[in-house]
Amino acid sequence: MDPILALADIHLGRKQSGDKKIGPGLAWALDALDQGAKAGARHLIMAGDIIDRKRFTEVTYDEVNQFFERGLSLFDTVLFTPGNHDTHHNLDLPTGVTVASPSPATYLMGSCAVHTAGVEVDKDPRELVGSFPLLIDGTVNLGILHTSLTGEHSNNPCLPCTREELLDYGCDAWLLGHVHQPVSVNESPFIGWIGMGRALIVRTAEPQAESKVTVEELTTVRWKHA
Numbered sequence: 619m620d621p622i623l624a625l626a627d628i629h630l631g632r633k634q635s636g637d638k639k640i641g642p643g644l645a646w647a648l649d650a651l652d653q654g655a656k657a658g659a660r661h662l663i664m665a666g667d668i669i670d671r672k673r674f675t676e677v678t679y680d681e682v683n684q685f686f687e688r689g690l691s692l693f694d695t696v697l698f699t700p701g702n703h704d705t706h707h708n709l710d711l712p713t714g715v716t717v718a719s720p721s722p723a724t725y726l727m728g729s730c731a732v733h734t735a736g737v738e739v740d741k742d743p744r745e746l747v748g749s750f751p752l753l754i755d756g757t758v759n760l761g762i763l764h765t766s767l768t769g770e771h772s773n774n775p776c777l778p779c780t781r782e783e784l785l786d787y788g789c790d791a792w793l794l795g796h797v798h799q800p801v802s803v804n805e806s807p808f809i810g811w812i813g814m815g816r817a818l819i820v821r822t823a824e825p826q827a828e829s830k831v832t833v834e835e836l837t838t839v840r841w842k843h844a
């Protein structure tokens with residue numbers, strides 16, 4: 619598989635300091651894209667909450683577009699799975715960005731099959747993992763979900779599911795959005811939240827490895843508050 623860069627929960631519109639809720643901001647996000655491409659990533663996944671629900675101004679929409687335009691210039695494919703904050707906005711994204719449907723579906727990124735569903739409404743109560751599409755044999759299958767899982771790390775329910783449901787579905791890795799801390803809930807296969815101000819790269823693992831893929835943080839781009 620071609621390496622894939624995964625980001626989540628950037629919450630553009632938030633200030634970088636001096637507010638109760640802060641975020642990494644556009645400059646960080648653009649640098650994360652540049653560094654991810656330099657590290658070999660060929661595809662970009664943004665796993666939800668590109669923009670904040672409450673903290674935004676008119677320029678924030680232009681920042682969202684700048685983020686995706688940079689993504690399109692650096693990567694072969696760009697997939698955006700909307701998060702709960704994104705549902706508060708009517709985003710008009712650049713042509714070329716694939717926006718995940720609210721219904722579970724599979725998107726190809728190079729040879730990799732990415733299974734995901736976008737958040738439909740803030741506090742989306744749907745339990746979707748049981749209706750995800752069949753995995754594709756002979757290739758890497760990745761799952762992307764903007765989820766609170768069973769709620770231990772979030773007080774805002776979103777596409778609830780259990781770790782066991784994700785394991786049973788059987789992806790080579792699950793990259794999650796919604797929780798801002800980089801909490802991992804399973805080591806192999808990797809299941810965990812990407813986290814705010816962090817960047818993960820998914821690559822093919824060594825042939826003898828337990829998993830088909832490795833999921834590693836691009837530590838050089840970690841936001842100082844992450």
Ligand SMILES: [Mn+2]
Pocket residue numbers: 666667701702703764776795796797
């Ligand atoms: Mn969220």
